[in-house]
Amino acid sequence: MCPNNRSEFQAMGAQVTESEPLISMTGIVKRFGTVVALRGVDFELMPGEVHGLLGQNGAGKTTLIKVLAGIEAADAGEFRIAGERVHLSGVADSKARGISVVHQSLSLVPTLTVADNIFLGSESVRAGHLLDRRRMEVRAAEVLEHYGIPLRPSQPVSTLTFAYRQLLEIAKALAADSRVLILDEPTSSLTKAEEPILFGAVREVSRRGIGVIYVSHRLSEIMELTDRVTVFRDGANVGSFGTSQTSIPELVESIVGSRLDKLDTNRAGSRTEGDPKPEVLSLRDVHSPGVHGACLAVAAGDVVGLVGTTGSGRTEILETIFGARPIRRGFVTYRGESFAPRSIHDAIAKGIKLVPEDRHRWGLVLGHSIERNIAMANLPRWRRWRFLFRGDESRSGAEGVRQRLKIKAPSIDVRVEDLSGGNQQKVVIGKWLDGGTELLLLDEPTAGVDVGARADIYRIILQLADEGKAVVVSSSDYDELLQLCSSFVFIADGRVSSPIDRADVVDERDLHRRLEEARKEFSR
Amino acid sequence: MTAQIARVDLPTEGTVRRWIRETDQPLFLYVSFAVLISAFSLATPIFLTASNLLNIANQTALVTIMAMGVAFVIITAEIDLSVGSTLALSGVCAALFMRDAINNWLLAAIVAIAVGAMVGAVNGVLAVRIRIPSFLVTLGTLSMARGITLLVTGTSPVLVNNETFWSVFAEGTFIGIAAPILWTVLVVAIAWAVLHYGIFGRQLYATGGNIDAARFSGINTRRVKTVAFIVSGALAGLAGTIVAARGHAIRPDVGAGVELDVIAAVILGGVSLFGGKGKIYGVILGSLIIGILNNGLVLLGVDPSIQLTIKGFLIVVAVAFAKR
Amino acid sequence: MTAQIARVDLPTEGTVRRWIRETDQPLFLYVSFAVLISAFSLATPIFLTASNLLNIANQTALVTIMAMGVAFVIITAEIDLSVGSTLALSGVCAALFMRDAINNWLLAAIVAIAVGAMVGAVNGVLAVRIRIPSFLVTLGTLSMARGITLLVTGTSPVLVNNETFWSVFAEGTFIGIAAPILWTVLVVAIAWAVLHYGIFGRQLYATGGNIDAARFSGINTRRVKTVAFIVSGALAGLAGTIVAARGHAIRPDVGAGVELDVIAAVILGGVSLFGGKGKIYGVILGSLIIGILNNGLVLLGVDPSIQLTIKGFLIVVAVAFAKR
Amino acid sequence: GTTTGDSASDSGGGSDPLAGLDASSLVPEQVVAKGPYNETSATPDDVALTSDDEARIRDAQIKVGIVMQTMDIEWSTEQVRGITDQVAQLGGAVVGTCNGSWAVDKQTACIDDMITKAPDAIISIPVDDVGMAPAYARVAAAGIKLIFIDNIAKGLEFPTQYQGLVTADNRGNGEAAAQALAEYLPEGATAGVLDYGVDFETTKERTRGFQEWMAANRPDVTVKVAEFQDPAKAGDIAANFLTANPDVAGMFTVWEVPAMGIITALRGQGKTMPITVVNLASDIALDMASGGMVKMIGAQRPYDEGVAEANMAARAVVGIDNPAFLAFPATPVIQNNLLTAWKSVYKSDAPSEIVDACAGSCK
Ligand SMILES: Nc1ncnc2c1ncn2[C@@H]1O[C@H](COP(=O)(O)OP(=O)(O)OP(=O)(O)O)[C@@H](O)[C@H]1O
Ligand SMILES: Nc1ncnc2c1ncn2[C@@H]1O[C@H](COP(=O)(O)OP(=O)(O)OP(=O)(O)O)[C@@H](O)[C@H]1O
Ligand SMILES: [Mg+2]
Ligand SMILES: [Mg+2]
Secondary structure, X not given: OOHHHHHHHHHHHHHOOOOOOOEEEEEEEXXXXXXXXXXXXXXXEOOOOEEEEEEOOOOOHHHHHHHHOOOOOOOEEEEEEOOEEOOOOOHHHHHHOOEEEEOOOOOOOOOOEHHHHHOXXXXXXXXXXXXXXXXXXXXXXXXXXXXXXXOOOOOEHHHOOHHHHHHHHHHHHHHOOOOEEEEEOOOOOOOOOOHHHHHHHHHHHHHOOOEEEEEOOOXXXXXXXXXXXXXXXXXXXXXXXEHHHOOHHHHHHHXXXXXXOOOOOHHHHHOOOOOOOOEEEEEEXXXXXXXXXXXEEEEOOOEEEEEEOOOOOHHHHHHHHOOOOOOOEEEEEEOOEEOOOOOHHHHHHOOEEEEOOOHHHHHOOOOOEHHHHHHHOOHHHHEEOOOEEOHHHHHHHHHHHHHHOOOOOOXXXXXXXXXXXXXXXXXXXXXXXXXXXXXXXXXXXXXXXXXXXHXXXXXXXXXXXXXXXEEEEEOOOHHHHHHHOOEEEEEEOOEEOOOEEHHHOOOHHHHHHHHHHHHHHHHO | OHHHHHHHHHHHOOHHHHHHHHOOOOHHHHXXXXXXXXXXXXXXXXXXXXXXXXXXXXXXXHHHHHHHHHHHHHHOOOOOOOHHHHHHHHHHHHHHHHHHOOOOHHHHHHHHHHHHHHHHHHHHHHHHHOOOOHHHHHHHHHHHHHHHHHHHHOOOOEEOOOHHHHHHHHHXXXXXXXXXXXXXXXXXXXXXXXXXXXXXXXXXXXXXXXXXXXXXXXXXXXXXXXXXXXXXXXXXXXXXXXXXXHHOEEOOOOOOOHHHHHHHHHXXXXXXXXXXXXXXXXXXXXXXXXXXXXXXXXXXXXOHHXXXXXXXXXXXXXXXXXXX | OOOOOOOOOHXXXXXXXXXXXXXXXXXXXXXXXXXXXXXXXXXXXXXXXXXXXXXXXXXXXXXXXXXXXXXXXXXXXXXXXXXXXXXXXXXXXXXXXXXXXXXXXXXXXXXXXXXXXHHHHHHHHHHHHOOOOHHHHHHHHHHHHHHXXXXXXXXXXXXXOOHHHHHHHHHOEXXXXXXXXXXXXXXXXXXXXXXXXXXXXXXXXXXXXXXXXXXXXXXXXHHHHHHHHHHXXXXXXXXXXHHHHHXXXXXXXXXXXXXXXXXXXXXXXXXXXXXXOOOHHHHHHHHHHHHHHXXXXXXXXXXXXXXXXXXXXXXXXXXXXXXX | OHHHHHHHHHHHOOOOOOOOOOHXXXXXXXXXXXXXXXXXXXXXXXXXXXXXXXXXXXXXXXXXXXXXOOOOOHHHHHHHHHHHHHHHHOOOEEEEEEXXXXXXXXXXXXXXXXXXXXXXXXXXXXXXXXXXXXXXXXXXXXXXXXXXXXXXXXXXXXXXXXXXXXXXXXXXXXXXHHHHHHOOOOOOOEEEEEEEOOOOHHHHHHHHHHHHHHHHHOOOOEEEEEEXXXXXXXXXXXXXXXXXXXXXEEEEEOXXXXXXXXXXXXXXXXXXXXXXEEOOOXXXXXXXXXXXXXXXXXXXXHHHHHHHHHHHHXXXXXXXXXXXXXXXXXXXXXXXXXXXXXHXXXXXXXXXXXXXXXXXXXX
């Protein structure tokens, strides 16, 4: 980044005396209609510290952040920035006070370019009202390059895939000269390959005395990155610990409020032994937009993990199987017969279901109720006399999903946009829980889902597998893959390696190493 | 624990407010509706007479019928500006059919509805397959249909000489209720069932709410949208039939500009132009409110140049006050 | 509501298609534009004469000017149906001001634009603060403004007796180009600068493209939308001034229905009704294409009924063929 | 084109062929228009009221409803004013005025609303002489008297279903307009007609009058016709028509709105040519006053018509027979009788702008 900025940063770091907290909140209360999102929360952020914020889905993390960002006004409580008591008048106000946020649900303008988005609301101007386009593009390029983010300033955001949008969100926050940097689940679909970009950036800014609030459900990240953690439960602060004094099991316990029995992952491995099971799906040299000669075989009871870096084309492969991308070349056989899904409609009718990567774009009608969203995917099941819709069955079905996945909402009539991120993801999974699934495709299935619910979802997936369904998982969370999968394939630029058995993989580092090897293979 | 929160907190909010928030029912419509009715019935005794109410129903019939179809289209986040011209074209076709081919009321009606459906299908295909913004498509078919109508009639009216046709679609009454009203009731009933109790309704809402999510849930969004356009066209065809029957003749320039009234009724009824939202009875109230305004202001003998102003004002107020 | 984003796969698609998508340039407009021009100039020699081209420019001036403002509004994902009535109201106010108060061309023009801006402000406040769907708000102000215009004039034209006014806004020429064209050029230039080189332009696109993102980025989306409505109103006011100058008088019923032409030009110009998208020169081409169609078909002496049909057809084809 | 250039110079200076003319010489000997059942027109005196008629009417305290085709134009306002004044004069009251907004369904609604208000008589101009017929039939069925303006609804019977029709001599005005325009057309010239491209009886009559007179008296003149269907677009159509036909030396059109369109178009093209038109309105009058392009206006008498309609309605209510058809004779207006004509049509002095613009050249 340009030197003058760095000096600005240092200047700001100097301003705040070590003793005084950058942010201190006491007794913050926030209600949404019937829901109490924050019930008297205390929170403190010191300069230069990386402060982890943990809690179940719906615990109130994002709400607290919205209050900090001036998006929501607290109903009660005291809020100080650098010792000065403030009542934020709005986002502009909190920006002006040096708070910049990476939001959980993407907040980019798809019709504008990367540079435009980075400087949205803080454009550089020439002659009063005219934009200084060149300056913006140059500065954008500097920021992106400085933090090693692989994006072109002139690229329109509508062409970016989810992971890249997430990186752009981060770049946007970094570009703002800020005192406080808030990251709300920035890694939900970043892979090991991009983690260094993010972690490097976080460490750098904290070195400059900037306070960082880091929300994540990936406890390993928390342990690695943060100095201090605060845990929320049902809108209340249930304690802050120095990261060094705590451990993952302890954190899990205080998050969930009870001890969580770890899945025995060997079960996943063990299922691959024994007599050969019928093949459900096989791709041979399949070509489609973004997929270049993919080969893949999935047998009943298998849980195959797709391992790849961002942009590798995992999403594309899944979408191709799902009929969302026209197959240009190659052979697909599905449950014995050759199969070329003409449309998603087609694939779903044949029992192929996809949990998409970007829940807001592909998963949900945000303005509709939980019930409507779940029903949307199960209309054939609730059909009566060809034309009519069995509303009661649909409601009880949705109610069942809500309880099974512990979706935190007053009722199934709540609009999905009013749910917390993780609870929204649960709804997306809930759409496909029951009803004629033969092949389940999961793209980042547990992005933003808390540890407790995550375990439940794993159980459900493994249960499906045991019932003889086939499952394909794309996840950037290697721990997740290791817990779920019976075998792995490695993906790079739309091509697929030969599978390896779960039993042959030791741990996350091992998995990452093998991916790197595979990518070298491909590039040769 | 989550459940607890729900149980604990639910009572704290008024059930009415919750009902409004959770279901997007345009409560305000009831209110402005009630206000209007009471205001007018206080102002003039004639207003609440049965005959006058039937009067209003009869006058709003056309708009209500077309509003049902247009609502379908708008719920899928598309728009249909062509209903006015479609009405004229299909009405004229029915009339010509009776004059030059077979003078049979039923066949004529079928012709009209078929023609309307065809226009709708054209709209659908162009908007959905070729992906032209439906605003443009339907603006195009609007002037095309009108042009064709003027051509085939040579701009002069087409007479209808078929007693049965007249009475089935306009003059006949059943337990004192005029045919157009009965047709409206029938259409509304079906639309209601389809939208709120039918599979197709769910598909419409999902498609309009988030077309990608709908597709990824296995809904054939193209089919859904196309069908919506066809329904809209067909209902415009029915409206055309009624117009031809009412006038014992139909002019090629009939129905020009009616699309705005129809869309106004739909939006006033709480249907969102961005799709995925709206209720049938909202639309009914919407078109009734407009009808009542027109009727009441005339009964009060308000000066027409002021009527315009008042009407615009009241519509805005109705909604504004609703949002409180 | 945020705009839907089409999923795309960069690597696999042709560079041209990609270019069209990435920069939402309505390429097809160029093409259909070229096609139209060549077709007409082949069909009739008069078409390409300087006088006729000025003719077209002069005819499209009003629509183009208003289209600029309406484009601003539509880019923020709102809509403005009231421009026609606003034109009439502000033109009439200017005329009355000159007749009954001070007969000064400049003050009169300022009055007209101020009145227009005021109507726009009303639209803005109702649509943005009270959150009434702008379709309804502007439909309301449409009939209110018209009603007021008819009231203050008693339906009779208001005469304008001010040579300077006539020549500044209508009859005067500069290097052979009529005043309305020059005004259009001026407005277009400013709109262009604001939209594509100004902060405000960014804010418009952001607000229309993803209002939450815009808000999260500290953009005062309410202010942005309100200003867009005000601009739209003010430009309708300018259009009203030109109308009054052209006729040496202005009738209260002028400009009825022009909103559809204006919106058509905007959408044809590649501006999305869902907001966040669109380019100024697209809008210009949009309104020119419509103007050229009207002009060419009359030059060819096509029967008006057929004209309608052809026009509708060509508009659809132009876009359809564009999407290939 | 050169032709227009010449005619421009003609119309410009004192050599204006109409300058010395007596406007009344343009009026056809007797009313040309014929009634719907080919009746010849009565005269306004035929519906005048004797003092004892008036007495009976006063006792009846008649209630009258008005249903217009639009309320956006001066002509309608004047009609309503004439009716309202006269009804008041006769001790009655206008119970309501409804705007048909050029739409069959809207005007049908108007009629039904009026019937609901149960006045003694309804005075109305149909937006659609065919499609409105059943609605108007209901008026008679409800025992309400019905007086038509300009045109009856097809198939209605006099006097059972309607009790009178009042109109202007549209065809006569067309003839007068043709005669006036002819003065400006050199041998073998081309005249243009900007016609309303919709089957609307009133305007068709005017065009018929114009074309019949030309055919009969100036066979050397070629008449070219352009049609508009949306009055708002008439100006553009005119501009394009004149560009396409540079030989056109003078224009006739069917009412003031398209006339203003032509004027605007010509101004835009920096051309000028003689225009004749039907219906007196202030904007075209201003142009005429200042010796502009409008040379002759075939005026109607909306206020007087309104008075006559009120009289007929009143007579019908108290059971006095009306003539079936009353057409007010054409009232040609040229620059030299503009001010007097205005006063006789609108019962008030012409607006000051017009008087100023005359600069003494009008009376
Ligand atoms: N706009 C809203 N309207 C109603 N309820 C809301 C709204 N926003 C949040 N909530 C509720 O507030 C509670 C806290 O939500 P929040 O998003 O802060 O949770 P979170 O800790 O961020 O969860 P996650 O880890 O899933 O992101 C949830 O129960 C949610 O349903
Ligand atoms: N910067 C980029 N701009 C536009 N398209 C990209 C970009 N990077 C990748 N893509 C396209 O997106 C496809 C997959 O991107 P995506 O990030 O979804 O891959 P993925 O393997 O699903 O990784 P992830 O699921 O973590 O995003 C790539 O194959 C490529 O076609
Ligand atoms: Mg959250
Ligand atoms: Mg992906």
